[in-house]
Amino acid sequence: MTQRVAINSREALGHALVLLPLIAVAVWLFSLHAGAMHWHAPGAPRWIAAAASLLAWFGLIGLLHGRRRTPGVDAAASDDALLIAHASQTGFAAQLAHQTADSLRIAGTPARVIELGALDETDLRAAARVLFVVSTTGEGDAPDSAAAFEQRCLARVGALAGLRYGLLALGDRDYAQFCGFGRRLRHWLAQSGAQPLFDPVEVDNGDAGALRHWQHHLAMLSGATEMPDWQRASYGRWRLVERRLLNPGSLGGPCFHLALRPEDGVLAWDAGDIAEIEPRHADETVARWLAASGFDGATRLGEDTLFERLARSHLPPPAQLAPLDVATFAAQLQPLPHREYSIASVPADGALHLLVRLMHHDDGRLGLGSGWLIRHAQQGGEIALRIRANPAFRPPAPDVPLILIGNGTGLAGLLALLKARIAAGARRHWLLFGERQAERDFFHRDELERRLREGWLERLDLAWSREPAAPAYVQQRLREAAALLREWVGQGAAIRVCGSLAGMAPGVDEALREVLGEETLEQMRMDGRYRRDVY
Numbered sequence: 284m285t286q287r288v289a290i291n292s293r294e295a296l297g298h299a300l301v302l303l304p305l306i307a308v309a310v311w312l313f314s315l316h317a318g319a320m321h322w323h324a325p326g327a328p329r330w331i332a333a334a335a336s337l338l339a340w341f342g343l344i345g346l347l348h349g350r351r352r353t354p355g356v357d358a359a360a361s362d363d364a365l366l367i368a369h370a371s372q373t374g375f376a377a378q379l380a381h382q383t384a385d386s387l388r389i390a391g392t393p394a395r396v397i398e399l400g401a402l403d404e405t406d407l408r409a410a411a412r413v414l415f416v417v418s419t420t421g422e423g424d425a426p427d428s429a430a431a432f433e434q435r436c437l438a439r440v441g442a443l444a445g446l447r448y449g450l451l452a453l454g455d456r457d458y459a460q461f462c463g464f465g466r467r468l469r470h471w472l473a474q475s476g477a478q479p480l481f482d483p484v485e486v487d488n489g490d491a492g493a494l495r496h497w498q499h500h501l502a503m504l505s506g507a508t509e510m511p512d513w514q515r516a517s518y519g520r521w522r523l524v525e526r527r528l529l530n531p532g533s534l535g536g537p538c539f540h541l542a543l544r545p546e547d548g549v550l551a552w553d554a555g556d557i558a559e560i561e562p563r564h565a566d567e568t569v570a571r572w573l574a575a576s577g578f579d580g581a582t583r584l585g586e587d588t589l590f591e592r593l594a595r596s597h598l599p600p601p602a603q604l605a606p607l608d609v610a611t612f613a614a615q616l617q618p619l620p621h622r623e624y625s626i627a628s629v630p631a632d633g634a635l636h637l638l639v640r641l642m643h644h645d646d647g648r649l650g651l652g653s654g655w656l657i658r659h660a661q662q663g664g665e666i667a668l669r670i671r672a673n674p675a676f677r678p679p680a681p682d683v684p685l686i687l688i689g690n691g692t693g694l695a696g697l698l699a700l701l702k703a704r705i706a707a708g709a710r711r712h713w714l715l716f717g718e719r720q721a722e723r724d725f726f727h728r729d730e731l732e733r734r735l736r737e738g739w740l741e742r743l744d745l746a747w748s749r750e751p752a753a754p755a756y757v758q759q760r761l762r763e764a765a766a767l768l769r770e771w772v773g774q775g776a777a778i779r780v781c782g783s784l785a786g787m788a789p790g791v792d793e794a795l796r797e798v799l800g801e802e803t804l805e806q807m808r809m810d811g812r813y814r815r816d817v818y
Contacts, residue, residue: 364393366410368402370417370429370464375489376453380416382513383451383501390507400428404441412480413446415468418453423463437467441475448472449504450483451497461487466809473805480504481784482815485675491516492671495559499623503818509651511597511617518561518667520546524634526662533723534749537641538692539657542634543666550630554703555676555696555816558637559621561667562655563594575601582609595619595667622652623671625696625781625816629703635668638695638726676779676816678704684711684776686768688757688791691718693782694726696816700779705739712739713771717746717757717787757787758794765798772799777812788817
């Protein structure tokens with residue numbers, strides 16, 4: 284980077300200025316004693332000692348040089364590493380940037396951290412991927428360390444078509460310009476042609492749920508889907524009261540309707556919110572581990588037994604265990620990461636509904652969260668669950684027309700929005716939904732067709748990607764209905780998208796930009812009319 288080259292040049296000049304006087308002094312001293320000097324062979328021991336001293340000196344110089352870091356640049360940097368740029372006023376954003384880098388490195392993804400103020404557009408253009416961790420200070424201002432970057436770059440549209448980025452924006456909703464700098468940065472990146480790796484995460488006053496959502500994105504980005512959470516969440520006690528297969532015989536993975544109720548009886552969430560599940564290992568898996576390790580699962584650890592603690596923790600290979608007492612060993616266990624699911628119901632439904640597809644790893648192992656909810660948890664059994672507020676995916680006001688777009692299990696989040704809007708008396712709804720085959724994968728078909736007949740759905744467009752006669756995707760349906768889409772948006776309609784980040788979400792975004800235009804869609808995003816919940 285340009286700053287690093289400049290710093291290295293200054294360092295070289297400084298070394299030279301220090302060495303020249305030392306050399307002059309050495310020459311002067313030599314001239315004073317030249318006449319009295321006579322050569323005497325020092326002998327092998329002294330030669331060896333001198334050589335060892337020189338080697339030690341050069342080794343020390345090399346070590347110190349290798350450990351030096353450019354201000355604001357992570358010492359673990361490498362040229363092919365994922366770049367993490369932070370802008371911090373109090374140090375919190377810098378801390379999160381380094382935690383982000385540590386998590387990625389543990390997952391096998393090289394990462395380097397640098398202050399945003401040390402970068403310019405050329406640096407960003409040269410990077411394939413960048414994660415931004417930025418705070419906002421005052422009334423929407425950039426942190427002091429990023430003020431120069433904002434003046435250099437954000438004042439004009441850049442050329443960043445090859446850049447893919449993620450954004451963690453820190454703010455405080457008590458201030459009018461919540462995440463002001465983060466939002467300006469996102470707007471500039473979008474205008475400059477950069478593409479998001481995932482939707483930005485906004486954090487209100489250090490909200491732990493939003494930070495867990497950021498870690499969820501890091502896990503997906505690195506491929507390390509079992510990356511431990513930075514901090515274990517406080518979960519509530521819920522019961523799994525219903526589990527029903529929705530698509531028998533599907534060409535895709537089996538999808539299940541799940542219903543859960545809290546033990547305290549309090550049903551409280553808003554449409555658009557997320558259910559965070561703490562997954563568990565199957566009892567058989569824990570029992571096998573205990574048999575191999577020799578520990579007693581009935582050992583009490585405070586309110587837990589060792590068996591219960593192991594069920595929600597990463598299990599180290601028994602052969603690699605050091606000889607430890609149970610309490611010391613248990614304190615070193617890493618909790619399993621949470622799993623996130625869009626809520627498909629509103630509290631008036633009497634239960635929290637989920638739409639979950641059973642996932643498998645490449646080696647055949649069940650997915651951590653879906654395996655727990657669908658295969659291992661007993662119906663009627665206890666589930667650890669907490670609600671994460673998702674204010675960016677709320678339904679608009681009842682008088683605003685709403686276009687709902689999604690695929691697969693993304694229908695869950697759209698159903699909650701639709702139900703909340705119907706309860707408020709809104710009728711102008713257009714749903715576009717895609718899956719594999721109409722005969723097997725039309726989730727909640729009876730409910731949607733009833734809503735259509737009753738007039739709560741004004742239009743329902745379906746796309747089936749595995750129908751031999753006419754395979755189609757939701758983005759294709761958008762292009763086919765381009766004139767109607769422009770008409771609805773012209774009438775003030777809002778758009779909500781829910782479903783897969785790979786394939787559907789970018790395809791829909793591209794279709795919307797084609798039909799509505801870049802400026803219109805970007806303005807809708809800034810106004811809150813275009814929102815996504817994609818994963």
